[in-house]
Amino acid sequence: MGGETIQQDCNACVCQGGNWKCTESICPATCSVSGPHFLTFDGFAYDFQGKCSHYLVDADDFNIAVDYGTDCRELHTINGVCVKSITIHTPEEAIVKLKPSMEVRYLLN
Numbered sequence: 001m002g003g004e005t006i007q008q009d010c011n012a013c014v015c016q017g018g019n020w021k022c023t024e025s026i027c028p029a030t031c032s033v034s035g036p037h038f039l040t041f042d043g044f045a046y047d048f049q050g051k052c053s054h055y056l057v058d059a060d061d062f063n064i065a066v067d068y069g070t071d072c073r074e075l076h077t078i079n080g081v082c083v084k085s086i087t088i089h090t091p092e093e094a095i096v097k098l099k100p101s102m103e104v105r106y107l108l109n
Helices: none
Strands: 005-008 011-016 019-022 032-034 037-039 045-047 052-058 063-069 082-089 094-098 104-108
Touching: none
Parallel strands: none
Antiparallel strands: 005 011, 011 019, 032 037, 037 045, 052 063, 063 082, 082 094, 094 104
């Protein structure tokens, strides 16, 4: 037998000589955050409450972190939790910080 095909995420696999040979495309993926609700790139859902910081992406050459709080006075809240900032660390060692006021800070180390 041979020539059978299956789909594995965004890659196609073909059975050749009793072994699967698959394309090696990098599949697109998204994550989302809505208040304390996180949906990961691999489809898992998590809830985080309280004051904390979490990585949305932690890759070899960059990362994205979100800082949460519960002392949200003027900030928009979802279930009593607010985003204090989202910080992006770039490969050039720059830091981009996005604040709830729509202020963007760019720091180059």
